[in-house]
Amino acid sequence: MCSSRRHFIATGVVGSLSLGLEAQEDKEQDSKRATTRTLAGKRPIIISANNGVNYLDEAFSFLKNGGDTLDAALRVVKGPEDDPKDDSVGLGGLPNEEGVVELDACCMHGPTRRAGSVGGVRNIKNVSQVAKAVMEHTGHVMLVGDGAERFAVAHGFARENLLTEHSRKVWLLWKEYHSTDDWWGPGVSDPHWKPPETAPQGELWQERLRKLQQIATDLGIAPENRAHAIRKVLFPPTGTIHSSALNEKGEISGCTTTSGLAFKLPGRVGDSPIIGAGCYTDQDVGSAGATGSGEENIKVAGAHTIVENMRRGMSPQEAGIDALKRIARNHNHDMNKLRFIDMTYYILRKDGAYAGVSLWEGYMPSPWEDPQPKRHKIAVHDGTKRAEETVPLFKGFSQEFPPFPKAPAEYVNQLK
Secondary structure (H helix, E strand, O other): OHHHHHHHHHHOOOHHHOOOOOEOOOHHHHHHHHHHOOOOOOOOEEEEEHHHHHHHHHHHHHHHOOOOHHHHHHHHHHHHHHOOOOOOOOOOOOOOOOOOOOEEEEEEEOOOOEEEEEEEEOOOOOHHHHHHHHHHHOOOOEEEHHHHHHHHHHOOOOOOOOOOHHHHHHHHHHHHHOOOOOOOOOOOOOOOOOOOOOOOOHHHHHHHHHHHHHHHHHOOOOHHHHHHHHHHHHOOOOOEEEEEEEOOOOOEEEEEEEOOOOOOOOOOOOOOOOEOOOEEEEOOOEEEEEEEOHHHHHHHOHHHHHHHHHHOOOOHHHHHHHHHHHHHHHOOOOHHHHOOOOEEEEEEEOOOOEEEEEOOOEEOOOOOOOOOOEEOEEEEEOOOEEEEEOEEOEOOEEOOOOOOOOOOHHHHHHHO
């Protein structure tokens, strides 16, 4: 990987974002990583993606008082699933291109070495709980689509409309605008894919914003909400939540849940419900989960790769960095492609050692948000609740995907 890093620096393909290309592999960091191999953490402990930080206190109390490790992790992810303001998980999730919210989730219970998963589920809010029900009440591991929904209803889960009024209007705005910058191919893995032009295109942006503002007005989107809705159309959000929990006895479990990519193709399933990609737990070793570019994570079986790396003696941080290197390798270390990809791994070893690692330090916000880059974080509770920045493979910040030309400042200011 060191030679690849030197190749990155030599080529200097970073574009207007000034993305740093040095991987985190210098001798000082290698020494620190080697040291962490022998350092155990605290037990009990819960880790999660940062959108679970507000739900760690209650889950940790439950775990410390003898609660099951999977139930503790599920208590963390249920919070975002229930929150209509979190438009990437559960209720209020932004829909697929047909206006339907489709949810995915999986879980693994270390003590009994069981797993459950659901994909493409409609009308059921807490799909992480449905994944657990599949694990407990069937001889299967994964149910999808209508069958998963009917199974959930048979086990007492209520059907409900997951598309909130806010998400519905954002989808309608996207639908009526329907730019060519959607999830129809080709993607960055296509050998013929080319990065977008990044030069300002004043007339193009003026027309885009004028059209979007008019459609938003016609749809009845309140003036104070129009800028937010337009941002969601131009920069479709992604989001997922993972959580792993470890008790004092060394029992460990994990779960991951998501509504997937905004405006995705109907039936698209990412890494979140895939055992070994979005989540993997081995009672003998540890647990790992992921958020980010789901298609990329599936191709490297990220969570399973990390756990197997720890089985072979790598520290949590080393194990995660190795999985990230595999993603970079899959794109031949082409930074014109990798800058549109991101991945964060949340890793917990059986002895309580943990790590959060990411492909990039964070991501660049859309032009209408706080201009400060958003840094990837892992939420941790081992008696003290905190959020820690992840360790990145590359210095710098990823770009939004689908890629979009940068807007000139005069048009950015119209939506601030």
